[in-house]
Amino acid sequence: MLKKLPFLLVACLALFIATPSSGLFFKTWKHPRYDALQSGDIVFQDTGGLQGEAVRAATGSDFTHCGVVFQAGETLSVLEAVQPVSVISLREWKKRSSVFHARRPKNPTKIDEAAFTKALAWGEKQLGKPYDLHFKWSDNSLYCSELVWKIYKKSTGIALCQPKSFESYFLEDETVREVIRQRYGDLDKLPRKEPVVAPSDLAASPLLIEVPRR
Template structure:
């Protein structure tokens, strides 16, 4: 019985450690998986659990998340995490963060995007933005290229969850601009420039 109790204590301790909050700071990138047709399509196209992302910045002493939904907006870290499907909330940061001036430039650019419409067609223009495009371009303003943009044709467009979304938003697969530059949340998450953010109390 004592051995069983000890094992249970170790298991609970491991769970608590795994669920410890992140020691977030400005510039961190948050990832999540979510529910819905678009999320299913992104998972199918990228083979990744991540369907949405945002970037952390400080506003009036609090850490907030800049994200491209409808429209581009800021939300609390707690709300962002609450929307995440179980096990999909993750935080990553640059191994070598940009200097303060570069970070301020990225923040200023991000604030100018507030209120912009969400780009449901995932185009690379600046009149509308989708989530990973917003994060990529914010960091680009800071002089950091998180990853090379890919093309639509690089993803799994024949996945059963992807086909109906293409049909809804483009009319048919033939009208999809397959050479269009694209960055998915998974592309950012896989960037070799990023590392996992430490948990509170962990080194």
């Protein structure tokens, strides 16, 4: 864990102070559809697989996975909650899926040095944590959109969206029900009131705007 600290220091520094309002810019990455991606952007994709199909059916969105872009040395990377919470280069992240979407905060004024310090303290503790297969609202394990939501909330006080509950989504699809049975043993054991945030909820946040397209 200590070996990861310098890496995350660079990551969080870029994430929370390299903003349009600060005048300090780090490396950007050109994308065929977007002008440039930069630290702090939230990226979305469709990862496929049974869980991806279930998330798509439950939310009605093609966005089934998400992460936060940040600078790591000379490259842009993505902090994401997979198994375990880890980092991957943005280029490799993009190769996973033909679905790609990027959004960023509409108003970056709360993203300052104090926010950076909080992000560093919280974010460093998340690396290596297991993926949360049960989508519980705790920090013991994390799923993708929970990680993105919490790193902003805990460091800036900004709630990118209001957490929902399982019963807010469409649970009648058979693929959704199959995943519920696999994870909980029975449909009746699903904690329907558990707070939850889906990638589509973040993408629909009025506090975010789409990264400008070409």
